[in-house]
Amino acid sequence: MTDKQPLLKVRDLCTYFYTEEGIVYALDDVSFDVARGQTLGIVGESGSGKSVTALSIMRLVQSPPGRIVSGTVELLGEDILKKSRKEMKQIRGGKIGMIFQEPMTSLNPVYTVGNQIMESILLHSDCNRKQAKERAIEMLRLVGIPLPEKRFGEYPHQLSGGMRQRVMIAIALSCNPQLLICDEPTTALDVTIQAQILELINDLKQQTGASVIMITHDLGVISRVADEVMVMYAGKAMEYGAARDVFTQPRHPYTAALLKSIPNLEEDVERLHVIEGMVPSLSKRPQGCLFHPRCKQAMTVCQEKRPALTTAPDGRRVRCFLHSDAVEKEAAHG
Numbered sequence: 629m630t631d632k633q634p635l636l637k638v639r640d641l642c643t644y645f646y647t648e649e650g651i652v653y654a655l656d657d658v659s660f661d662v663a664r665g666q667t668l669g670i671v672g673e674s675g676s677g678k679s680v681t682a683l684s685i686m687r688l689v690q691s692p693p694g695r696i697v698s699g700t701v702e703l704l705g706e707d708i709l710k711k712s713r714k715e716m717k718q719i720r721g722g723k724i725g726m727i728f729q730e731p732m733t734s735l736n737p738v739y740t741v742g743n744q745i746m747e748s749i750l751l752h753s754d755c756n757r758k759q760a761k762e763r764a765i766e767m768l769r770l771v772g773i774p775l776p777e778k779r780f781g782e783y784p785h786q787l788s789g790g791m792r793q794r795v796m797i798a799i800a801l802s803c804n805p806q807l808l809i810c811d812e813p814t815t816a817l818d819v820t821i822q823a824q825i826l827e828l829i830n831d832l833k834q835q836t837g838a839s840v841i842m843i844t845h846d847l848g849v850i851s852r853v854a855d856e857v858m859v860m861y862a863g864k865a866m867e868y869g870a871a872r873d874v875f876t877q878p879r880h881p882y883t884a885a886l887l888k889s890i891p892n893l894e895e896d897v898e899r900l901h902v903i904e905g906m907v908p909s910l911s912k913r914p915q916g917c918l919f920h921p922r923c924k925q926a927m928t929v930c931q932e933k934r935p936a937l938t939t940a941p942d943g944r945r946v947r948c949f950l951h952s953d954a955v956e957k958e959a960a961h962g
């Protein structure tokens with residue numbers, strides 16, 4: 629692959645869950661790229677498909693009931709959806725590292741944190757145990773854990789939430805992954821620790837040259853770290869473009885509504901703006917635009933037809949009839 633090619637290229641990815649209530653279209657025809665050394669932010673409410681995107685890339689969708697139905701996930705030019713289970717095990721924790729929301733559920737309570745970092749290093753490298761231990765201590769130091777030699781022998785419950793998240797980052801980065809997927813990495817932490825963890829992920833990204841996918845419902849987090857952003861709703865990408873542009877000039881009504889719902893300390897408002905209504909059931913999706921029941925700018929066409937994701941001349945992609953020729957053509961025809 630050439631340097632111009634993205635590190636990760638996802639095309640037309642569909643992941644459905646086959647339940648008794650019907651098919652849940654958790655991820656429906658999603659495409660995006662992650663460039664080398666860049667951070668893609670994926671944002672949306674619960675049920676928008678953000679986490680299923682991460683699980684699909686890692687091939688960790690629970691099956692049954694879930695299944696990746698179609699699409700490709702190319703990492704360094706190779707479709708990892710075609711890899712065997714054994715190969716995927718090497719890719720996970722090797723070329724791709726992952727950090728989850730709640731480290732307590734990802735860390736094993738009966739092993740010391742040092743052992744858990746070592747285990748990952750031994751699985752994905754040629755290190756012997758002595759080298760793996762040295763590397764594990766180095767990783768603890770790198771993620772800002774004081775007295776790393778002492779912490780090496782401690783158990784997860786002996787550490788604070790912020791420290792546990794640092795251990796998860798150490799595990800994820802211990803094999804120099806090219807891609808780091810962070811799924812709500814700071815949601816369970818208080819605001820000060822949240823800022824420190826985001827700063828740490830950003831610093832480590834600069835140091836290692838890794839690309840990052842940052843998944844969160846929090847636009848404030850994305851605005852601090854992302855180069856590009858994809859806004860998801862009901863399993864589909866609604867808007868996708870350079871983070872700075874999307875934040876300053878959102879084009880999709882859903883993105884605009886999400887941005888309005890961020891608390892602003894400088895504005896004297898009595899009540900926070902909320903997006904009225906609920907994310908639709910993914911097994912009984914509304915006809916037309918999936919956002920139309922909640923959209924203040926909905927038109928008649930929005931109830932009847934589903935808008936496509938169209939690309940503007942400046943590269944911004946938006947799934948909305950307000951930004952598509954289709955409506956203009958319909959209007960011209962009467």
Ligand code: SF4
Binds near residue numbers: 919920927
């Ligand atoms: Fe709103 Fe229509 Fe655009 Fe959907 S297509 S976001 S309903 S204006």
